[in-house]
């Protein structure tokens with residue numbers, strides 16, 4: 001053995017990401033993830049799935065799960081994913097995800113999973129009652145990414161730790177099975193002001209599907225009135241907006257609204273402050289509401305239109321699943337050979 005660095009991955013670039021079908025999508029999902037999917041599809045081959053295997057780590061009503069999957073697919077389409085360009089599919093339609101996850105369960109170390117903060121948050125006080133799937137959730141996420149040998153993963157900041165684990169698993173697999181460069185070490189794409197959108201009621205808590213207050217978030221299906229009203233009611237402070245982001249470090253709600261404006265407008269926070277410095281929220285909020293309504297308003301309507309034809313969504317998902325399997329199956333065949341399994 002030499003102490004040279006292992007050979008880097010030399011295969012094609014691919015983008016992969018997914019969203020769980022477990023509740024209404026909100027502005028955080030849109031700005032942290034969906035908006036990037038639509039942009040990246042034109043640059044790099046893009047695989048976007050609906051994470052129904054992940055969803056059942058907490059109870060999901062089997063009668064509703066398929067409908068929830070279609071809703072996420074409709075959100076993808078309504079926010080600009082083109083099924084002729086990107087590959088859009090349900091995770092459960094590609095069994096290679098689960099198969100690779102098993103191999104990765106045997107590569108990942110308990111100590112690595114013990115560090116995952118999302119499990120601690122989601123399992124709460126009674127972790128002995130959480131499903132084993134909730135614990136190994138990030139291992140399945142690594143399999144989602146690596147079964148396509150994806151190199152870039154557009155996600156919100158809350159997923160960064162799972163991406164670090166994915167890199168650790170890829171590195172250890174490549175090393176243990178003497179296959180340098182077999183899996184890439186994928187990069188999270190979390191740049192920009194939309195990576196961590198906070199609750200409209202509390203600037204220190206993440207905007208989330210599970211917050212009991214509907215006023216804490218803007219849902220993708222909210223109509224124009226609901227969007228405007230939630231922004232009017234958003235918590236703020238009496239001070240005018242300053243000239244720099246540093247001056248907002250102790251004002252989490254103000255900081256969040258500036259970040260939302262910047263992300264919705266496709267501008268930097270500094271540019272937004274250059275325009276609004278000196279103005280109070282009485283002036284800023286109506287501008288933000290207009291912007292949010294103009295960007296988000298049409299999405300809900302488009303989702304409803306798409307969902308009125310579920311057969312068309314199912315056709316898109318079936319076509320996507322077939323294309324996804326064309327990439328996942330050869331990866332899995334190579335993994336089987338490397339691990340020493342009976343040929344698949």
Ligand code: TYM
Nearest residue numbers: 017018019020028029032033051141155156195196197207
């Ligand atoms: P999920 O379904 O919780 O969220 C979907 C995406 O939305 C982002 N996000 C946010 N971004 C900014 N601000 C927020 N407040 C906010 N809340 C959510 C998330 O970071 C995510 O990008 N584990 C993933 C699903 C998944 C996945 C994958 C993602 C499964 N396998 C493989 C990428 C690659 C999740 O639960 O996302």
